[in-house]
Amino acid sequence: MSEAVTRTVTAPPGLLASLDPLLREWLPRQRWFAGKGRPVTGFTLVEATELLPSTGKLGLYHLLVRAHQPSVPSHGAPGHPGDCYQLLIGVREALPPRLAPALIGHMATGPLAGRTAYDALHDARPAELLLEALRTQARIGGLRFERDLDQDIRSGLVPRVVTAEQSNSSIVYGDTFILKLLRRIVPGVNPDLELPLALAREGCPRVPAPTAWMVADVDPAADPVISAGPADLAGQPYVLGVLQPFVQGASDGWELALRELAKGEDFGAEARALGRATAEVHTTLARALPTVTLGHMQLQLMVDGMIERLEAAVQAVPALRPYAEGLRTAFTALGDLAAEGRTWTAQRVHGDLHLGQCLRSPAGEWWLIDFEGEPARPLAERRMPQPAVRDVAGMLRSFDYAARSADPPQPDWAETCRSAYCSGYAEAAGLDPRTDPVLLRAYETDKAIYEVVYEARHRPDWLPVPLAAIDRLASTGHLT
Incomplete structure (x- = not known):
């Protein structure tokens, strides 16, 4: 590719139709x-870009596809158009x-039959x-x-895909960069880009500064979520991926x-250092982005939401019923x-903080990563200011896990870890989360209830883990 390349390209007509039966299975x-748990009934093509023509040995297509399913309970009402996914589809004569392991399937019809x-x-x-x-x-389609x-990107770095993935996919280039590609895409x-950029502008050393990022500009008429949704979504880009420095030798x-x-081994010193790192990120975010004051009405709405989640969880998981009133x-x-x-x-917070969202460098420094929040929640909700204690509660639950x-x-x-973490947080923030026990208990309880529902649905053998916290939180409200 030449510098600042711009290409206008389109994918061949009928591409999605030929991929449809394969994608429904894959x-x-x-x-x-x-x-x-719900079948895919069809797809809407939101965006398609040909990155390499299929006339060669390797064809390459970037797709944004919205997968239709009978209902999407996480979004509320049935009939939601479904989630949009980012796919990078390679096409070869034979693999x-x-x-x-990357096989999607063999196309029987269409332009690539x-x-x-x-x-x-x-x-x-x-x-x-x-990476190039x-x-x-580049601008391609x-x-x-x-x-x-201000950051240098060398060409020729050898890529390798990270196999231990969950909600997204990542590629490491040499030992220099890691590209996180978001899989579930929203306009x-x-x-995950906004907060690290804000932290980098303030010089916060606890978050790898974004080196590069990719976005898609989508015709509003091509996406039913935009065309039928709020007017302020029209013209909004879709963030697709973020390239950041790779912390070589870091431990999850x-x-x-x-x-x-x-x-x-004792983990108290590490927990204390992690508490300090968390507080540094919080104080920097509070300085970089607007904060708000939550009064009676806002707090009552938050409390009502917590109670609603409790009531729904009690209906879904009978083991919670003895603890409901507590x-x-x-x-x-x-x-x-x-x-x-x-x-x-x-203020703005991480939104889904736990031990798996933290890296410790070989020098002993802690880094916070993955700022997209809980992907199942609407984007507007993930970007709302919240008490910083929410992140603290998430980390306390992680030590428990x-x-x-x-x-x-x-x-x-x-x-020991919970106490050390809060002490470290107080050292950097000037305020110990334990001095606000009512707010901390509410957030930790809300998180534990979420964990009970998740484990009951996906990992029943793990259900005793959050239930132990439920017993503690319901009976005494005791914190660290």
Whole structure:
């Protein structure tokens, strides 16, 4: 590619029709597919861009497709047009053995009949093309590749796909960069790019600064969510991926905690350092972006939402019923304080903080990553200011999870970590989260209720982990 390349391209007509029967089978099997348990009944093509023509040995297509399903309970009413997914489809005459795990299927009809489609993120050539497009700030069809010109992007870095993925996909280039490609796509400003950019502008060292990013400009008429949705969505780009420095040799916080647990090692010093890192991120976000004051009405709405989630969870998981009244007091106590005139400051937060969202460098520094929030929640909700204690509660629950996943469980280890984390947070923020026990208990209870529902549906063997916290929170409201 030449510098700042711009190409106007379109995908061949009938491409989605030929892929449709293959994607109906392949898409639900992917770990990042959000609509599991309901059949895919069809697709709407939101965007299609030909990155490499299929006339060559390798064809490459970037697609945004909206998967239709009978209902999408997470969005409320039936009839929602479904989730939009980003796909990078490679096309070859036949797949070499190394790409066999990426197989989507063999196309029987349409413009590419007789050829084989596969997930191209597992292939070096498409991965190299994405990095080169970011390096050169390419514009290809509706795709825009943008970058921070103060950071250097070398060409020729060898890509490798990260296999341990959940809601997204990642490619590591050499040991220099990691490209996170969002799989479930929504129009609008994505916090996974917005917040790291804001933190980088303020010089916060606890978050890898975005090096480059890719977005799609979509015709509003092509996406039923935009054409039938709020007017302010029209013209909003879709954030597709973010390239950030790769923290070489870094340890995933969850894996590190489990290793230390297995060895019987104390994790208090690490928890304290992680608390300081969290507070640094929070104080920087409060400085970089607007904060708001939550008064009685806003707090009551928040409390009502927590109570509604509790009631729905009790209906879904009978094991919660004995604890329902005790858990409700965690929320009504917060509502009582709000009614008495107590207010809280809300700011932008991580939104889904746990040990797995943290990296520790070989030098012992902690980094926070993955700022997109809980992907199942609407984007507007994920971008709302919230009390910083919400992130703290998420991390406290994560220490609990690590301790209770050990055999035998180590509740004292969790208590040590929880205390050290809050102490470290206080050192950097000047305010200990434990001095606001009612708010902290409400958020930790809300998180534990969510965990109970999740485990009951997906991992019943793990249900005792959050239920142990439910018993504690319902009976005494005791925190660290």
